[in-house]
Amino acid sequence: MNAFERPDMDASSFRLRVYQIVEAIPVGRVTTYGAIARALGQPRAARIVGGALSRVPAHLDLPCHRVVNRVGYLSGGWSFGHPDVMKTHLLEEAVPFRDEWHVDLESCFWDPSADFDSASSDEVDDFYHIA
DNA sequence: AGTTTGACAGTAT
DNA sequence: GATACTGCCAAAC
Numbered sequence: 655m656n657a658f659e660r661p662d663m664d665a666s667s668f669r670l671r672v673y674q675i676v677e678a679i680p681v682g683r684v685t686t687y688g689a690i691a692r693a694l695g696q697p698r699a700a701r702i703v704g705g706a707l708s709r710v711p712a713h714l715d716l717p718c719h720r721v722v723n724r725v726g727y728l729s730g731g732w733s734f735g736h737p738d739v740m741k742t743h744l745l746e747e748a749v750p751f752r753d754e755w756h757v758d759l760e761s762c763f764w765d766p767s768a769d770f771d772s773a774s775s776d777e778v779d780d781f782y783h784i785a
Numbered sequence: 786a787g788t789t790t791g792a793c794a795g796t797a798t
Numbered sequence: 799g800a801t802a803c804t805g806c807c808a809a810a811c
Contacts, residue, residue, distance in 0.1 A: 667808085667809095668807090668808060668809095669808085669809090686793085686794095687792075687793050687794085688793065688794060691793085691794095696807085697794095698793095698794085698805080698806050698807070699793090699806075699807060699808075700793040700794055700806080701790095701791060701792090701793045701794085701806065701807070701808085702791090702793090702806085702807060702808050702809085703792085703793075704791065704792040704793055705790085705791060705792080705793095705807090705808070705809065705810095706792095706808085706809095707792055708791075708792055709809090709810095718792085721792075722792090723792080723793060723794080724793075724794060724795095728792090729792050729793080730792035731792080732792075733792055734792095740792095787811105788810105788811080789809100789810085789811075790808105790809085790810075790811090791807105791808105791809100791810105793805105793806085794804105794805090794806090795803105795804090795805085795806105796802105796803090796804085796805105797801105797802085797803080797804100798800105798801085798802080798803100
């Protein structure tokens with residue numbers, strides 16, 4: 655299911671491109687608002703990414719819990735009612751945490767631009783030893 | 786059509 | 799590190 659195929663949405667909107675990337679985030683990995691913005695060629699639009707994720711159409715069923723801010727904090731958790739909900743999802747995917755509310759970006763960060771450019775997904779998966 | 790608003794990020798302290 | 803302050807820009811009002 656690709657967000658661009660939704661007939662009920664405006665394919666020219668920035669939001670839609672954000673959704674396309676979010677759906678591509680591998681299980682057990684996370685990315686940041688800024689990384690997504692850079693992958694879209696707009697390094698300054700990190701806030702827009704957050705704005706887009708705050709109103710994701712429910713039917714798209716995106717893994718939006720895999721998006722954290724640049725220090726690994728679960729800033730989006732409050733939209734789930736409480737960050738603890740988001741944390742639970744991540745723990746189920748074996749995403750490593752540094753402390754109560756920060757994921758360990760060093761080991762599970764996923765760069766959208768790297769995947770969308772040249773790097774073959776096989777090489778990336780091998781590098782991170784994805785099962 | 787002008788203003789306000791963020792699930793952010795960079796810099797400075 | 800942790801705050802505080804400032805730029806950012808599409809969207810919602």
